[in-house]
Amino acid sequence: MIEKQPSCDDVAEPALLPVSVAQQRLFESLKPLTTVERVSIDDALFRVLSEGVVSPMDVPAQANSAMDGYALSSASIPSTGEASLTVVGTAWAGRPYKSEIRVGECVRIYTGAIMPAGADTVVIQEHVRAADDKIDIDSDVTAAKNVRMAGEDVEAGQEILAKGRSLQAADIGVMASLGIKSVNVFRRLKVAFFTTGDELQSLELHKPGDSLAPGMLFDSNRHTLAAMLKTLHVEIVDLGIVRDNEEDTRQALLKASELADLIVTSGGVSAGDADFVTRAFHDLGDVSFWKLAMRPGRPLAYGNIGEAAFFGLPGNPVAVMVTFLQFVQPALRFLSGNTDVFAMEIPARCLSKLRKSPGRVEYQRGVMRLDENGELVVESTGKQGAGRLSSMSRANCLIIIAAEKDGVMPGDKVMVQPFRGLMSA
């Protein structure tokens, strides 16, 4: 009888490492950036704050009117009946009324205008009887109404953006609104990557119209990796294709470790190939081969080469993307000082029947959308082979099916991990 070796298709293998345990090991061994640089807020989009941003001022800076109306002192409000007040001037947004008003006086005021000294209340124009330079108000006027107080939105000294935040457009606007021109952020991460395989044809060396040599395939992973890295706003170094031999792999890893904070490769980590990658590592660093309890993407190499972290992803194009999303993306966010590392997971109702064997968590490609009742539903993109990159291109989320599950029936709740927005059909 033939003695069978473990394979990627084994139903359950006790030694397989759960994804969450692998992620934990990752975070224990990674050291987030400490180098800080100061950048203009206009260059700060997607950069990670190395310290909290504190407001230097109150917002609004001064009390101002929330409505068009008349500004007055609450002491002018009659306890019963009506009172007649003299309109002594006008306050516009950007053109304040400069004098102080007294009891029995009021100022015509427009939204956003600073409250004149002596005024603490705005009565809206619809609630007064106005004639010439007089207005009549009654006892229904509420003191301190329709006034935005100084510091109501933000108080001077208040932390408005926390350390570890990746800055978005609104954050840039908030800083500008406070007069903050520059900000301290962590430096950008540098990531070097290459693909491995004797079967790979590089697009750069391919003439349009030429057919692929037998057994060759286009190196798509390098382009996928570059694109995924760009969405994470890191600096990238493309080291090309490395052929399946120990010395080339060693040289490429060495070069990558000198250039970058993190190295990502694809291919060469499955049982047959792993030998030359293992040998290539021999005196370069400390790398372990993880057999993960996930599908696609069981083999993954992880470790350190010099100062750089290393991820050897599997070669299959879908496995590359799935392992990137579960490991490389959180690792890069963690290293960059970002406190928000994991991809969002949300519940959805699955409309498809999904087949699966128990033992490993599966990440199947799905299309999520809101149904006619506004409920989040998800459908499979169909056949789930690890090489079918087009299924990933059609998908907008991964459907996560827990290790112990043996499938999903239509109507079951599942967790989905979105990687792009909701799509119309």
Ligand code: AMP
């Ligand atoms: P490997 O993990 O090196 O055994 O690769 C597994 C399979 O993934 C190969 O047989 C190829 O079909 C595919 N593959 C590997 N590298 C690439 C790549 N760079 N681009 C596209 N497909 C690849």
Ligand code: MG
């Ligand atoms: Mg290979």
